[in-house]
Amino acid sequence: MAVIKNLLQQITDPVLRERLAQEVNRLSKNKKFGLVFEEHVPECTPLYSVPIKRGSFVARKTGKMNNIYIVKEIDGETATCMDKITLEIEAIPLSEIVSVAQFGEPIFPSLEPIDKVLNAADDNLWHTIIEADNYHALQLLEYLYEGKVDCIYIDPPYNTGARDWKYNNDYVDSNDAYRHSKWLSMMKKRLKLAHRILNPETGVLIVTIDEHEVHHL
Structure with a gap:
């Protein structure tokens, strides 16, 4: 904000300077500036093998995992759930x-x-494919191979907003003013885990990325 105010002072037209100052002041009251999130939605992972009981955090299988409910009661095959945000009660x-x-x-x-x-x-020649959320798969590998992995190749979402292909590439809404910060926050968690399992002497990390986030990454 200090930079914006300094730039305003350089405007010679007093009427224009005053109008711009009023707009900046109006926006500053409604908008957060800096490396912050407009809305923080925590990442969630489905746990299909975990039984649902009273007090469990759950989500609809066909909905967004971030739309969380709290199970209040279970009656037969129906759960009475409370929306964690709106506190509305719903039988599901x-x-x-x-x-x-x-x-x-x-x-x-x-x-x-x-x-x-x-x-x-x-039989000594073997490979393993792990189907999982990548963060938790990396957590598992850390237990087994901390500091032992020679090479990691990752192909993360490019954060382009594209929705017309198999893999979700709209991790952050394209209209979000902090879409780069949110994407980097997601990447940081995974890169720190990857760093811990790489061989500190010879380990190599290869990332496939395009022009949308390469410089931020």
């Missing part, structure tokens, strides 16, 4: 909701074998 079938964990809550991840493919005669 148990089959339509899933337990969720917000970012920062302790989660103890584990791997559950689903299937395997044998293409080599030597």
